Amino acid sequence: MIRQDVEILLVEDNPDDVELTLHALRQERLANRIEVARDGEEALDFLFCRGPYAQRSFDQPPRVVLLDLKLPRMDGMEVLREIKKDPRTKAIPVVILTASKEESDMVNGYHLGANGYVQKPVDFDDFRNLVKQLGLYWLVVNQPPPAVAFQAK
Numbered sequence: 001m002i003r004q005d006v007e008i009l010l011v012e013d014n015p016d017d018v019e020l021t022l023h024a025l026r027q028e029r030l031a032n033r034i035e036v037a038r039d040g041e042e043a044l045d046f047l048f049c050r051g052p053y054a055q056r057s058f059d060q061p062p063r064v065v066l067l068d069l070k071l072p073r074m075d076g077m078e079v080l081r082e083i084k085k086d087p088r089t090k091a092i093p094v095v096i097l098t099a100s101k102e103e104s105d106m107v108n109g110y111h112l113g114a115n116g117y118v119q120k121p122v123d124f125d126d127f128r129n130l131v132k133q134l135g136l137y138w139l140v141v142n143q144p145p146p147a148v149a150f151q152a153k
Contacts, residue, residue: 008034008139009062011043011079012097013071017120017127021066024128030135035062040074043067044082047089061092061150064138067114069098069105077108084113091149093138 008031012018018036025031037043043065045051049058065083069076076096083089095116096109106117118134121127 007031007060007062008135009037009043009046009065010034011037011040011065011067011071011076013038013068017068020124020127021131024131025135027128028132028135030132030139039072040076040079042073043071043079044074047083047092048086058088058150059147061089063093063144064134065092065094066097066134067094069096069100069109077105077112080109080112080114088150091145093142093144095134095138097134 008025010018010021012021018038022034022036025034035046037046046053046056047061047065049056067076067079071079076098080094080096083092083094090113093115094113095118096105096114097118097120098105099120101119109117118130121130
């Protein structure tokens with residue numbers, strides 16, 4: 001089996017959480033390529049192949065988006081809304097990875113089409129293990145949507 005170039009879009013503004021997530025995924029050798037967007041606008045630029053990411057192609061969407069909710073410039077719920085309303089990106093799995101314990105955030109996230117909602121643990125080892133489990137599921141166990149799912153209708 002030939003392994004595809006795995007791509008994760010991590011949308012996170014906290015540098016500590018970025019480092020922990022990258023470290024956990026790389027330590028487990030789960031991802032070949034991880035892109036980090038530090039705010040909601042940058043995430044949408046990446047996904048919609050615009051601005052500094054204009055050279056990207058819709059042909060290779062990320063296998064999964066790990067999305068924080070509390071972001072500068074545009075919050076995670078708005079990013080999720082934009083991803084799920086466009087037929088070119090709607091099939092990309094989006095997992096909300098947040099410190100929020102607000103039930104309304106969970107409900108709104110699922111109503112907007114999130115594929116998962118995960119609370120970030122405070123403990124370093126728990127966080128690392130959580131990221132490992134997310135990576136294993138979304139990059140190894142889960143079958144990604146076929147290319148036809150990303151064609152505009």
